[in-house]
Amino acid sequence: MNMIIMGPPGAGKGTAAESIRAAYGLAHISTGDLLRAAVKAGTELGLKASVYMDAGKLVPDDVVIGLVEKRLGEADAANGFMLDGFPRTIPQAKALSEMLDRIGRKLDVVINLKVDDDVIIRRIAGRLICPSCGTIYNAYMNMPADGLCKCGGRPARRKDDEPEAVKTRLVAYKAQSEPLIGWYRERGLLAEVESSGTPVEVFAKISDVLSKHSGAGKW
């Protein structure tokens, strides 16, 4: 099973992706996580990307396309993958399609998480990420009382979760990423899921969709 999970910033892609990965064993390929790892490692790519990311703008297509192509070639992606945050522009979607053709793979389903802007703002305002293991928390929902991650790290705010950057990210989403909904609907791959309710409820709705697309739910 090869899938995409998409939706606006703060829709809950990363949160749902962790449950999907754990339940279905798909390789979770998040371009945001790959870019943040490059920034943390201080690579040349990371230094360039951080200028765009901190401002809430999209990193140039060729940079992320190269990252995804390399990551798809890794062993854990052979039995199924889940792209999170990619593609984010129509040129990225075209590049993905060409990439998959080249390696003889295909997409089975694209899940689009739907959520209202006021919920997005609240979710992002409360988000904290563990810098050590990447676990996603929310101050309004599941932050441990001692403020520490289960791995011992101290979850912190993402730089691009500051209000100005969030505004820019929402504008970028509507202008550059929202058109992908129609793109994948036209190709018969789109499944829309309301991302309201608790993470457990959202995951249950996603599992319903995945079981329809996978038959027995095993890939």
Ligand code: AP5
């Ligand atoms: P990326 O990391 O992909 O950010 P994003 O798409 O803006 O999405 P987020 O990670 O902010 O939100 P999410 O949907 O994963 O929500 P989460 O699960 O964390 O990209 C960051 C940047 O990298 C981009 O701006 C760009 O610069 C660059 N980039 C990445 N990919 C790129 C690409 N392809 N092309 C170009 N540039 C690219 O949840 C949010 C919060 O809500 C958390 O606190 C969580 O605990 C909480 N929450 C989740 N679900 C629920 C729920 N059901 N109920 C209550 N709270 C919930």
Ligand code: MG
């Ligand atoms: Mg995310």
